[in-house]
Amino acid sequence: MSRVIVMTSGKGGVGKTTVTANLGTALARLGRSVVVVDADFGLRNLDLLLGLENRVVYTALEVIAGECRLEQALVKDKRTPNLSLLPAAQTRNKTAVHPDQMRQLIEKLASSHDYVLIDCPAGIEQGFRNAIAGANEAIIITTPEVAAVRDADRVVGLLEAAQISSTQLIVNRLRPDMVAAGQMMSVEDVVEVLAIPLVGIIPEDREVIVSTNKGEPIVLSANPTLAAQAIQRIARRLEGEVVEFPKLASLGESFWERAKRFLNQKVL
Amino acid sequence: MLLDFLVQLFSRHSGNSREQAKQRLKLILAHDRANLSPAALESMRLEILGVVSRYVELDSEGMQFHLATEGGATALIANLPIRRVKPLETGLSHSEDEKA
Ligand SMILES: Nc1ncnc2c1ncn2[C@@H]1O[C@H](COP(=O)(O)OP(=O)(O)O)[C@@H](O)[C@H]1O
Ligand SMILES: [Mg+2]
Numbered sequence: 001m002s003r004v005i006v007m008t009s010g011k012g013g014v015g016k017t018t019v020t021a022n023l024g025t026a027l028a029r030l031g032r033s034v035v036v037v038d039a040d041f042g043l044r045n046l047d048l049l050l051g052l053e054n055r056v057v058y059t060a061l062e063v064i065a066g067e068c069r070l071e072q073a074l075v076k077d078k079r080t081p082n083l084s085l086l087p088a089a090q091t092r093n094k095t096a097v098h099p100d101q102m103r104q105l106i107e108k109l110a111s112s113h114d115y116v117l118i119d120c121p122a123g124i125e126q127g128f129r130n131a132i133a134g135a136n137e138a139i140i141i142t143t144p145e146v147a148a149v150r151d152a153d154r155v156v157g158l159l160e161a162a163q164i165s166s167t168q169l170i171v172n173r174l175r176p177d178m179v180a181a182g183q184m185m186s187v188e189d190v191v192e193v194l195a196i197p198l199v200g201i202i203p204e205d206r207e208v209i210v211s212t213n214k215g216e217p218i219v220l221s222a223n224p225t226l227a228a229q230a231i232q233r234i235a236r237r238l239e240g241e242v243v244e245f246p247k248l249a250s251l252g253e254s255f256w257e258r259a260k261r262f263l264n265q266k267v268l
Numbered sequence: 269m270l271l272d273f274l275v276q277l278f279s280r281h282s283g284n285s286r287e288q289a290k291q292r293l294k295l296i297l298a299h300d301r302a303n304l305s306p307a308a309l310e311s312m313r314l315e316i317l318g319v320v321s322r323y324v325e326l327d328s329e330g331m332q333f334h335l336a337t338e339g340g341a342t343a344l345i346a347n348l349p350i351r352r353v354k355p356l357e358t359g360l361s362h363s364e365d366e367k368a
Pocket of ligand 2: 045
């Protein structure tokens with residue numbers, strides 16, 4: 001049985017595309033066959049994060065229109081053998097696609113892959129309805145900020161109404177130093193208000209931006225950063241392994257790193 | 269300078285906007301989830317006040333009336349400080365001058 005998981009958030013810019021690219025890569029590296037689907041029609045960028053933009057020929061739109069076969073549109077990632085991408089069209093006409101067409105497309109993908117990860121657009125309109133149409137699970141991504149959590153809660157309600165059977169939470173861009181200083185909500189705070197099970201905590205990480213510059217997922221790095229390790233743990237949890245959540249402090253910089261940063265900024 | 273340094277390093281609870289964020293969020297979510305318009309909430313508030321005021325005199329200063337959420341459940345929280353309990357008779361729908 002393959003798993004079809006929509007990666008969603010309500011709010012934009014919280015890390016859906018980043019997490020989809022990296023989680024897909026991490027699952028493929030665990031030996032699973034994975035397809036990541038860009039459902040953000042009109043604002044596609046999953047191809048960029050995976051460094052596959054130059055190899056996109058056809059998109060989901062041509063498949064749906066019957067202008068090419070599904071296999072022709074899939075872009076295989078040469079660095080990660082079990083991973084492929086179904087790109088989104090860079091068209092503005094988002095309403096050209098209907099939930100039923102998406103559901104059929106996703107069903108086909110599910111029949112030939114262990115995991116289908118769908119990168120959902122921001123918002124709760126048509127693009128959202130298309131993205132969740134074929135999914136049977138959801139992962140909600142949020143940052144520990146009031147606006148992001150509010151939108152996440154809205155989406156939790158919509159997913160329940162759409163009869164998605166399981167919804168889990170990833171808290172992204174956590175800054176343990178700010179939590180400790182009482183300047184940011186903790187993961188516990190967010191889990192308490194949203195009341196859905198937690199599947200991952202990803203710290204703020206400068207490498208994320210560097211990796212998007214290069215089009216190379218952070219989980220491929222030879223020296224994975226804390227954020228990359230966090231995503232690898234999420235992949236193992238999805239695989240059913242019980243993986244403990246590390247202590248807050250070990251997700252962030254140590255006392256001495258903080259001291260060093262402070263001195264650099266105040267003295268030098 | 270050194271003091272600044274120490275304060276920043278050890279300031280675990282300085283200006284606790286974390287707690288503020290959480291409290292605001294709980295309030296916002298309670299209202300979002302209940303999907304009750306501000307107008308409906310206001311008319312409910314006025315009706316409840318009307319009923320309660322028949323029995324007790326309320327202190328309008330410290331009054332609170334809002335929705336709250338705790339672990340998925342939503343509750344209406346009304347905190348209505350009582351200044352004085354009205355004489356029993358006036359609370360009932362009998363005539364005001366019965367006591368006289
Ligand atoms: N853990 C992280 N640490 C640092 N930057 C991040 C992290 N996650 C996401 N970002 C950055 O946040 C921005 C938005 O991420 P993106 O994945 O495009 O969000 P979305 O798809 O939800 O709109 C990007 O610039 C990305 O590099
Ligand atoms: Mg995106």
